Amino acid sequence: MAGDLLVVEDLRVYFPLYRSLLERLLGRPYKIVRAVDGVSFTLGRREVLAVVGESGSGKTTLGKAILGLVKPVSGRILFDGVDLARAKGGEARRVRRRISAVFQDPYKSLDPLMPVGEQVAEPLLIHRMAGRSEARRMAMEMLEKVGLTPASEFYWRRPHQLSGGQRQRVAIARALITQPDLIVADEPVSMIDVSLRASILELLESARRELGVSVILITHDIATARVIADTVAVMYLGRIVEYGPIDAVVEDPRHPYTAALVTSTPSISRRRPPRFPVKGEIGDPANPPPGCRFHPRCPLALEECRRVEPPSASDSGRTYWCLNPLGPGGLWRGVEA
Amino acid sequence: MAETIISVRGLKVYYYTLSGVVRAVDGVDLDIARGEWVTIVGESGSGKSTLALSMMGLVLPPGRIVGGSVLFDGVDLTKLSGEELRRLRGKRIGVIFQDPSAYLDPLRTVGSQIAEAVLEHGVASSESDAWRIAEEALEIVGVPASRARAYPHQLSGGQRQRVAIAAAIALNPDVLIADEPTTALDVVVQARIIELLKGLQRRRGLTIVMVTHDIALAGEVSDRIAVMYSGRVVEWGSAERVIGSPLHPYTRLLIDSVPDLWSRRKVRSIPGEPPDPRRPPSGCRFHPRCPLAVEECRSRQPPRVSAADGWAECFFAGEAGGGR
Numbered sequence: 001m002a003g004d005l006l007v008v009e010d011l012r013v014y015f016p017l018y019r020s021l022l023e024r025l026l027g028r029p030y031k032i033v034r035a036v037d038g039v040s041f042t043l044g045r046r047e048v049l050a051v052v053g054e055s056g057s058g059k060t061t062l063g064k065a066i067l068g069l070v071k072p073v074s075g076r077i078l079f080d081g082v083d084l085a086r087a088k089g090g091e092a093r094r095v096r097r098r099i100s101a102v103f104q105d106p107y108k109s110l111d112p113l114m115p116v117g118e119q120v121a122e123p124l125l126i127h128r129m130a131g132r133s134e135a136r137r138m139a140m141e142m143l144e145k146v147g148l149t150p151a152s153e154f155y156w157r158r159p160h161q162l163s164g165g166q167r168q169r170v171a172i173a174r175a176l177i178t179q180p181d182l183i184v185a186d187e188p189v190s191m192i193d194v195s196l197r198a199s200i201l202e203l204l205e206s207a208r209r210e211l212g213v214s215v216i217l218i219t220h221d222i223a224t225a226r227v228i229a230d231t232v233a234v235m236y237l238g239r240i241v242e243y244g245p246i247d248a249v250v251e252d253p254r255h256p257y258t259a260a261l262v263t264s265t266p267s268i269s270r271r272r273p274p275r276f277p278v279k280g281e282i283g284d285p286a287n288p289p290p291g292c293r294f295h296p297r298c299p300l301a302l303e304e305c306r307r308v309e310p311p312s313a314s315d316s317g318r319t320y321w322c323l324n325p326l327g328p329g330g331l332w333r334g335v336e337a
Numbered sequence: 338m339a340e341t342i343i344s345v346r347g348l349k350v351y352y353y354t355l356s357g358v359v360r361a362v363d364g365v366d367l368d369i370a371r372g373e374w375v376t377i378v379g380e381s382g383s384g385k386s387t388l389a390l391s392m393m394g395l396v397l398p399p400g401r402i403v404g405g406s407v408l409f410d411g412v413d414l415t416k417l418s419g420e421e422l423r424r425l426r427g428k429r430i431g432v433i434f435q436d437p438s439a440y441l442d443p444l445r446t447v448g449s450q451i452a453e454a455v456l457e458h459g460v461a462s463s464e465s466d467a468w469r470i471a472e473e474a475l476e477i478v479g480v481p482a483s484r485a486r487a488y489p490h491q492l493s494g495g496q497r498q499r500v501a502i503a504a505a506i507a508l509n510p511d512v513l514i515a516d517e518p519t520t521a522l523d524v525v526v527q528a529r530i531i532e533l534l535k536g537l538q539r540r541r542g543l544t545i546v547m548v549t550h551d552i553a554l555a556g557e558v559s560d561r562i563a564v565m566y567s568g569r570v571v572e573w574g575s576a577e578r579v580i581g582s583p584l585h586p587y588t589r590l591l592i593d594s595v596p597d598l599w600s601r602r603k604v605r606s607i608p609g610e611p612p613d614p615r616r617p618p619s620g621c622r623f624h625p626r627c628p629l630a631v632e633e634c635r636s637r638q639p640p641r642v643s644a645a646d647g648w649a650e651c652f653f654a655g656e657a658g659g660g661r
Contacts, residue, residue: 054523054524054525055523163610165610166610193380193381193610193611194380194550194551194552194591194594194595195380195590195591195594195606195607195611196594196606196607196610197594197595197596197604197606198594198595198596198604198605198606199606201596201604202606220523220524221524221596222598223595223596223597223598224596226596226598227596227604250598260525261524261525262598263528264524264525264527264528265524265598266524266551266553266554266556266557267553267557267597267598267599267600268552268553268556268557268580268592268597269597269598269599269600271599271600272598272599275528278525281493281494281495281496281523281526282523
């Protein structure tokens with residue numbers, strides 16, 4: 001589609017697993033972890049997409065692939081029409097600087113010795129987008145925008161002089177300063193004090209509203225996702241199992257894993273569906289089950305789910321990969337364990 | 338209300354660090370009834386873990402109990418020797434932590450670790466008895482007895498936490514202290530571990546004291562909730578009332594700051610930052626962040642205002658728009 005900023009097609013990222021010396025001497029083959037194993041989606045301009053899944057689902061690897069931090073084994077990542085996996089030299093650099101990252105731990109992602117203002121200005125210098133004094137002026141402005149006021153004071157502070165929430169604001173300012181089209185934010189609030197998380201989400205939301213940025217929000221918490229996301233991709237063992245507008249996917253999911261996820265999330269709301277019962281735990285990404293990867297845990301699994309990889313199906317705006325999906329409203333009626 | 342099993346009075350636990358005295362718990366009173374589930378909710382640095390662990394006399398240096406008492410079944414834990422405490426712990430008060438692999442021995446099977454504890458505390462008289470009790474405990478928590486011969490690394494994160502629970506309940510304690518027991522687990526597994534604990538509370542009359550930063554989780558499972566802020570329990574009461582009509586402004590704002598999947602209300606952060614526990618604010622410790630604060634809040638510790646089911650430490654308790 002012409003309006004799409006990002007098109008991901010059948011993306012696969014595999015990692016070889018560590019072999020011990022003995023295994024190497026015996027010539028044992030590499031075990032392969034299929035962290036991302038055939039993922040496709042599109043992201044529009046000004047869209048916020050949440051990628052939700054538990055640890056081992058591949059959500060972080062997907063984000064890293066989009067950021068160019070890991071190399072896919074196959075598939076395409078088209079950013080504004082340019083294939084990121086194949087772009088080289090100047091073209092690659094021009095495209096890459098339009099994508100920024102925000103990580104979970106703002107203490108690890110910031111330089112402990114450098115004044116935070118200089119760290120916000122740094123990307124402008126690296127990408128030769130401004131001279132030193134111009135970069136400093138723009139960094140001051142950006143610190144104001146993310147709520148670190150007075151900026152002239154915050155500019156010279158070191159990361160250890162800031163709280164966790166303030167450090168994450170610095171990381172977001174640094175991500176926004178190059179005026180990117182896309183921010184990939186991997187668990188940006190997980191390490192922030194509970195009472196301050198909403199303001200970090202609000203910051204990402206205002207980046208979309210005021211600067212027109214698209215956001216990929218990677219999170220294990222679908223309640224956090226629902227605060228700012230338009231669409232959601234629910235991942236399980238390297239695959240997207242359900243994708244669509246977040247309200248539709250949460251309130252009326254088709255895939256049993258989505259049903260388990262939303263009904264297991266703690267809530268104080270009186271209006272909520274009954275717990276959807278699943279067994280066991282997420283499998284080993286080096287050795288995923290055949291057929292549908294969720295079948296060993298699924299209360300609705302059919303005989304053929306063990307053998308057949310479910311094809312995609314669509315229903316009122318959402319796409320899901322399941323042979324025996326919940327029907328409309330099925331979440332609220334519940335399932336016997 | 339049922340018999341009180343743990344009674345905390347005027348408890349103060351301070352950590353003497355190089356950068357100053359951290360007043361982790363600074364004047365806490367709580368009564369926990371036998372068989373109930375109490376959850377201590379708070380943000381990082383609020384002192385919630387320190388409070389829970391001091392209920393089993395577990396205060397590690399540079400921490401010290403500097404005031405108050407912890408009565409466990411009538412015995413003041415702050416007066417016991419290390420040896421007396423060790424006998425009480427495990428046997429009468431079990432504990433599980435966020436990361437079970439941190440205290441399961443990676444080189445020994447999980448069954449032998451449980452059996453050893455069972456023997457040490459005199460719950461069984463022979464090794465074969467101890468092994469049988471270990472297997473039973475594993476079955477109770479939903480781990481097949483055949484897994485008793487597994488090593489910790491052969492188990493998933495959720496199973497390891499089940500093993501930790503089995504090790505705790507094998508000694509048949511009165512109280513289980515659960516310090517962020519599901520924080521490291523995925524939410525689907527979390528729900529099942531919580532269900533398991535809920536079943537143990539109901540069927541065996543186990544008293545549970547859980548620590549969490551997740552107020553929604555607290556609201557779902559607890560009988561009563563203690564909300565901690567900067568070393569003090571600022572609100573205490575039935576889970577339903579604390580969540581449904583909080584008396585303390587902090588409780589209300591905390592609830593409003595957390596995304597809830599099933600209500601489409603807007604989330605708002607609490608202004609300001611949590612205080613540095615080395616330099617807690619004067620008067621009411623929440624006053625710098627509180628929209629209702631007046632001059633008095635700066636200078637005086639607020640009174641404990643009673644409700645039918647508990648209390649809140651606030652000059653305006655109940656006027657904070659309690660009915661939500």
